[in-house]
Amino acid sequence: MFAITTRLFASKVAAPHAAAVATAAKFPTGMKISPYAMYIKENFKNDVNVKNTELMKDLSVKWKDMTTNEKNKYSQLSQKHNEKKMNDFLKLSTEEQSKLVNEAQEKKAEKAARRQAKERREKRKEVGRPTVPPSAYALFIKEKLSGGGVDVKDKMKEAVAEWKTLSDAQKKKFTDEAQKLKDAYHVTIEKWEAEKKEKTSK
Structure with missing residues (x-):
């Protein structure tokens, strides 16, 4: 998907910069958003009386019940979002691109660390281990x-x-x-x- 999108925008970027981009090792994570994620983003509303997990479960059920035509709206929004993200990224200098990639990797690592810490806490709680x-x-x-x-x-x-x-x-x-x-x-x-x-x- 990234490779295809890159080719779509390559012609819009100056040749020297395009060559530099071509040598980039990777794109930062989090640039793409799926139609389902776009649907959640557009429809999720915090409710103090309802747990977030329940809200997510409800939205998930509604998404599964939607027709292809109904989901098409979010597919288009997703595509538009992803293309803009890619276009903006390709306009950056190599240094700025590298910075974004590194920041995305750090956030991903932090998220994984938090998830692992949560799993350890839950495991300790199960066996009654002191916090x-x-x-x-x-x-x-x-x-x-x-x-x-x-x-x-x-x-x-x-x-x-x-x-x-x-x-x-x-x-x-x-x-x-x-x-x-x-x-x-x-x-x-x-x-x-x-x-x-x-x-x-x-």
Whole structure:
């Protein structure tokens, strides 16, 4: 799909730049959006009274029941979106393209890491393993995200940026608290492991 789209736009880009693009190893992930994803994007509406998983399930059922003609609208929107993304990407310099590719790879890795961490937490919960305490950074972020008024994403960005500017003295409140939680965790986990070992030995 990417190769075909690249050829469609190659004629619109200056020859030297097109040659440089041709040598690019890959395109950043997330540039394409499927008709189904476009449908979700256009129709998903947050409802405080309904879980997101339920909303997604409902939309999925409706999508499956739609006719080909009804889905065609989202196929066209998807194609238009993807072509614009590709066209915009091809107009960038090689350096800018590489930067976008690297950023996309980092986001993909972070997403995978979060998914793996979630799976580990769920597995620990299943076996009753004590929860790993939060780090000083996590405690700081939690404090900053508490309350309301500002969009969570905006608050998160501000908190991340603020943490980077804090001195060790300013971080001490959170590092001390994190250390206390860590010490308590070690005591709890040792007790849990001892009890688990005792049960399995019976």
